[in-house]
Amino acid sequence: MSSSHPTLRFLVAESETPEAREKRRESVGRSSGETYLDILRKLAPGTACDRIQPADADAALPQGATLAGYDAVFLTGSPLHLYEETPEVRRTVAFMRAVFEAGTPAFGSCAGLQVATVAAGGSVRPNARRLEAGFARRITPAEAGRAHPLLAGRPACYDAPAIHTDEVDALPPGATLLAGNRHIDVQAAEIRFGRGVFWGVQYHPEIGLDEVAGALRRQADGLVEAGLAAGHDDLEAYAGQVEALHREPGRRDLAWQLGLDEQVTDERLRRAEMRNFIEALGREGLLAVGK
Known part of the structure; x- marks a missing residue:
């Protein structure tokens, strides 16, 4: 996207706990919210971006700001389990309900989709079939997804960066399934609730392959325990290949070995x-619910 909408104002909602933020920074040099801020500034130059940590007890919008004053809210990934009754989960879900009530369009990835699902009355559970670690494979748009602008440009089957232990169990009333694969029923969805609309994906379009490698290393114990790697050496070898492809994305040998294409x-x-999503913000009526 060009700078044709230089007055857009975005809010990034980073629901990682302080401990998770620091672990991610130690691993890849940035928190999930910092990754989002970086990508949004590249996709929409000139846009004003703020950040909030809704899981934190002292979370607050910048002075004078309101949710309705933003053009869009972006929900990052997070290690929160939305089926747990913790203060962090309650605060994050309450924040998302306020976003819906404000009528501000929202986008989210991974836990962001799960937060919006629970806030609108749906449910989340631990992955029922198996973990998706590294990449979600053979994502297929549903009938509604084939014509939905969120998935514009995606082919009939594609892979994407993904690593998560939970999934959407049931979408809320008013939601539309946009994509799934053989392991996860809900890989993309639109959720309409109250005055608001949310577009989200279970995978991570925002992260680079260096961050995929970092996530694999941070969750190494669980991935070995789940049988996705024979041991830590095997997992490190795989993460090393992913990281090498990040450094040299044109290496056809690594892409072939990892089973990845240009998507x-x-x-x-x-x-x-x-x-x-950002381009759709400029289309009158498509996302401007309640505005």
């Missing part, structure tokens, strides 16, 4: 959903 290795294609 993952080309950062412009990888970020399709975020770009589509």
